[in-house]
Amino acid sequence: MTTTPSQPGPDVPRGPAAGLTDPSAYEAPMPTERTVKQRTNLPIQAYRFAAVSLKMTRMILRSHG
Amino acid sequence: MARVVVLGAGISGHTAALHLRRLLDKQHEVVVVSPNSQWNWIPSNIWVGVGRMKPSQVTFPLKPVYDKHGVDFRQAKAVALHPEGDERTSKGYVDVVYTDPARAGETQSIEYDYVVNATGPKLNFAATPGLGPDGHTVSVCTYGHADEAAKQLAGVIAKLKAGQRQTLVIGVGHGTCTCEGAAFEYTFNVEHELREAGVRDLAEIIYLTNEYELGDFGVGGLNFKQNGFVTTSKLWTESLFKERGVKSILRAHVQKVEEGRLFYETLDGSADTLDFDFAMLLPPFRGQDLQAFAKDGSDITATVFAPSGFLKVDADYTAKPVDEWKAGDWPSTYVSPSYPNVFGVGIAFAPPHPISTPRKAPNGTVISPAPPRTGMPSGLMGRAVAMNIADMITGKSNTPQHHASMAEMGAACVASAGAGFTKGSAASMTMYPVVPDYDRFPGYGRSLTETTGEIGLAGHWMKHLLHVMFIYKAKGKLGWSMIPE
Numbered sequence A: 001m002t003t004t005p006s007q008p009g010p011d012v013p014r015g016p017a018a019g020l021t022d023p024s025a026y027e028a029p030m031p032t033e034r035t036v037k038q039r040t041n042l043p044i045q046a047y048r049f050a051a052v053s054l055k056m057t058r059m060i061l062r063s064h065g
Numbered sequence B: 001m002a003r004v005v006v007l008g009a010g011i012s013g014h015t016a017a018l019h020l021r022r023l024l025d026k027q028h029e030v031v032v033v034s035p036n037s038q039w040n041w042i043p044s045n046i047w048v049g050v051g052r053m054k055p056s057q058v059t060f061p062l063k064p065v066y067d068k069h070g071v072d073f074r075q076a077k078a079v080a081l082h083p084e085g086d087e088r089t090s091k092g093y094v095d096v097v098y099t100d101p102a103r104a105g106e107t108q109s110i111e112y113d114y115v116v117n118a119t120g121p122k123l124n125f126a127a128t129p130g131l132g133p134d135g136h137t138v139s140v141c142t143y144g145h146a147d148e149a150a151k152q153l154a155g156v157i158a159k160l161k162a163g164q165r166q167t168l169v170i171g172v173g174h175g176t177c178t179c180e181g182a183a184f185e186y187t188f189n190v191e192h193e194l195r196e197a198g199v200r201d202l203a204e205i206i207y208l209t210n211e212y213e214l215g216d217f218g219v220g221g222l223n224f225k226q227n228g229f230v231t232t233s234k235l236w237t238e239s240l241f242k243e244r245g246v247k248s249i250l251r252a253h254v255q256k257v258e259e260g261r262l263f264y265e266t267l268d269g270s271a272d273t274l275d276f277d278f279a280m281l282l283p284p285f286r287g288q289d290l291q292a293f294a295k296d297g298s299d300i301t302a303t304v305f306a307p308s309g310f311l312k313v314d315a316d317y318t319a320k321p322v323d324e325w326k327a328g329d330w331p332s333t334y335v336s337p338s339y340p341n342v343f344g345v346g347i348a349f350a351p352p353h354p355i356s357t358p359r360k361a362p363n364g365t366v367i368s369p370a371p372p373r374t375g376m377p378s379g380l381m382g383r384a385v386a387m388n389i390a391d392m393i394t395g396k397s398n399t400p401q402h403h404a405s406m407a408e409m410g411a412a413c414v415a416s417a418g419a420g421f422t423k424g425s426a427a428s429m430t431m432y433p434v435v436p437d438y439d440r441f442p443g444y445g446r447s448l449t450e451t452t453g454e455i456g457l458a459g460h461w462m463k464h465l466l467h468v469m470f471i472y473k474a475k476g477k478l479g480w481s482m483i484p485e
Ligand SMILES: Cc1cc2nc3c(=O)[nH]c(=O)nc-3n(C[C@H](O)[C@H](O)[C@H](O)COP(=O)(O)OP(=O)(O)OC[C@H]3O[C@@H](n4cnc5c(N)ncnc54)[C@H](O)[C@@H]3O)c2cc1C
Pocket: B007, B008, B009, B010, B011, B012, B013, B033, B034, B035, B036, B042, B043, B044, B045, B046, B076, B077, B078, B079, B118, B119, B120, B121, B140, B141, B179, B182, B288, B289, B345, B346, B347, B348, B373, B374, B375, B376, B378, B413, B414, B415
């Protein structure tokens, strides 16, 4: 069922492992410094906590029928 | 008088047992059979695995809780079901072997009127040679495993502090694993700890997964509205990987693990090795090794259980192509099609098919996530089954009337991305429904207003709050039943 792994000898310099994606290669956008800072900004996060709690409560109530 | 036997005291079984006790008066018996004396809030094992919590903070002994509520706890593991009884009795019964140190090895047959199989997953490390704590990798699936992972991680941090480069591989150890969300959480918690320790630059972190894309999480990915666009969990997850400098290997099946080296193949047919200093790879899950026997003693395991070892329930198990999958394939009452007094909840029930698209490598190796059954759905199933059994015992109905289909319920998931009251973060996600329903929600299969995601410190607070709330609830303290599943 399984293929034999291609294994370079100890002295052979090898390239990156098969399928390894470097962070620079991700297509997704990098968050701006402001966005990253906002993620730990206490007043903003206190507000987000309330918003997330509301969303989750709505979901939970809906799922509890 | 009726006796209900619940096998397993995890999220689904413990929920079912407490609700059964609440709903049934004391003339009826509720028996819980579970091999571990402790209850474990498994989601917080992630924090045990990075040394932020001790095992004692994520566990508590079950017996005092059950004593207080009038539940008969037997510290034992179920080994066989006899749903038709035998020549002695026409009542179904379950064979158990005690793990309680005072009675270790003793066997017993416990008769039941109703039985709930909530035995969760068997951690199938054996599927990948060299995988797991008895091999060459660590795990966070149990609090004991997580504690060991934390010790090894501390060793890695010490080496990094001494200036030695280290490669950490975190992910799943087989092509058919589930629970990618937990692997994702552990990846970012480890990354966070390395940054906090000031050694991140010497560490290479690689997330190795069977997912086709980042953000799949075994649910085929999510779509949600953000800033006037419909975005994907792929983009969102990738962005986090990019920001935190985490490499990834997608679509991978680990073939075997040796000391410091793992062998893997990918969906496109290539194969390679990866050297590591630390590897936390989750095992694939299967059902516990329960057997089933008919009245005449013949083996009916294959009738009662699916080949995966999970209990067959009211799902549509007909094999069908992905484009014919329907929300209605998923079970809603979790009753066995063969025995109306046998139920399977939580991870222990056999799902009809995956949620993510199944895929195979050219040589036939399956490399795609199995469907996750997370905490909230597991609790909801436990509660629905408890209500149905109570209704049938008290004569309110003859058949199950309460439903808890994963295609009709949502899930709230908070994936920790680092602990700390002011520096922590987590990805808070809601999805509705868990199993996409393209008839109700054409295009994306899920509600775009009820499916949401965001990253931030608020998520960490939420995760911590859930930790406190669910342990309180599981202890059956005042008002426990008011806290939702
Ligand atoms: C590391 C990790 C992190 C996770 N994080 C999250 C998260 O953040 N959010 C979330 O929603 N979900 C999370 N999950 C998933 C969640 O833990 C599961 O959905 C949940 O535990 C399933 O509940 P269960 O009752 O089916 O199984 P379990 O909770 O595993 O319980 C199974 C019970 O059966 C017992 N048992 C085993 N064998 C037998 C036997 N033969 N006889 C009797 N009893 C037996 C076990 O001892 C245990 O008590 C995580 C999972 C892992 C591994």
